[in-house]
Amino acid sequence: MKRVTIDPITRLEGHGKIEIFLNDDGSVEDVYFQIPELRGFEKFVEGRPIEEVPRIVTRICGV
């Protein structure tokens, strides 16, 4: 089985990786789209004052 790796995917915000698997005919058998990035904003905004949240979550994506 042939494997085509696109790492990283570019010209967008964030990290992404695509793995394409081709069968013996050369047609696509499987595709995996991976997001290798996690920061955990969902968790670390907990306990912050509410007025901080808009100023923290703007750092999810600055593009």
Next chain:
Amino acid sequence: MRKLRLASYWASACGGCDVAILDTNEHILDIAAVADIVFWPVAVDFKYSDVEAYDDRSIDVCLFHGAVRNSENEHLARLLRQKSEVLVAFGSCAVSGGIPALANFKRREDILNRVYRESPSTENPESVLPQPHFTAGDITLDLPDFYRRVYALDDIVPVDYYLPGCPPTPERIWEVFEVIVSGQLPPAGSTVGVADHSLCHECSRVKKEKKVKTFYRPHEIIPDRENCLLEQGLICLGPVTRGGCGARCIAANMACRGCYGPMPGIIDQGAKFISTLGSIIDEDRVEDAGAVIDRIVDPAGTFFRFSMAKSLLKGARQP
């Protein structure tokens, strides 16, 4: 003259630093005139395999944004260090952990549970967490290892220059480019694009005796535009923060958030700010001072907002 080979990479970052480079406006053309971009995921299509194929130290300048949160970030930090002559920690995340390092107050397991199991918008009936390795038949896939805490770039590899800010202002970025192009580089290890004075020095507000009776949250008062915000009771990190940003937040009537990092000579920005506030609270009885202090919501997250990865304690203990 040979054109510079320039790389810009984001590790655990938001892309705001990349946009700040574009915010140099027409100067971006001047940058393009003297430099070839050899790696910049947000803007051009080079792959990690291209970078791996470069000769060691063949990238003249690498601007590294973002903190180190996982093993992929660490791998890229090491790879780009190996391939670059000059490595710049660009922006608060690379310099001192930045906003992502607020996660150092939380446990790794709690972050993963919250994101993949408890979040109301997540559907995960099999309760799966990301695994570093996944096998289906003869296919194996890998994901980076999510570390227990966030690291600054220089926790991982030696860094030549530091350019703090969330993000660094375009004026400072352009000045730093001019220095790079001139070849008159400052001593390695320097913090560049900053002033050596505190933010207060470039804040144009009137400063009188610093005595604060009570602290306010932003929705509780409308501060006047003439007087020191800290004296008006807003938590302003100006006294412990480097200048160089041009006091933009202050101009918008917002207290300094500390993104330019500690003043030279300050080891720990957050700890130093405790010292600052302790000396300006205008209550002599310990109980009264305590009541004023208790009005500050989340002091740790506020004082260490951008500097957690470089604080002396690095993160909350994880029992």
Next chain:
Amino acid sequence: MDVFEPKIIGFLCNWCSYAGADLAGVSRLQYPPNFRAIRLMCTGRIDPTFVFKALAEGADGVLIAGCHPGDCHYTEGNLNAARRYHLMMKVLEDFGVERGRVRLEWISAAEGPLFAKVIRDFTEIVRALGPFNQAAESGAGDTVCAS
């Protein structure tokens, strides 16, 4: 099993608590040897950075001791210390530092017995809390630490 012997750093003001410690010594009062004193002119000199650094670099407990309120040689240095202490303890709580590890006491130059008692009590409290070991804990297990 070996008994855990905590390392305790104390920041003592020159005028009251250091003299109180001195009095405890010349009075031959017994207290555990786990305590290392650092003399400063005033508790008002104590930057919370000192406490953070002590904890980060191996101390298991930190004592701050100065003149009673109203007795400060510099009038109000100890009040600065008290305000900083209150705020610092709120911050340290978020760092997962138990309240018992960092202590503020007012000990005058005449209070040698109180000094010895504070050190005895504090040593047992910190001993019961166990080693602090911050650097080893945050991030332990990350591959980055191994490299």
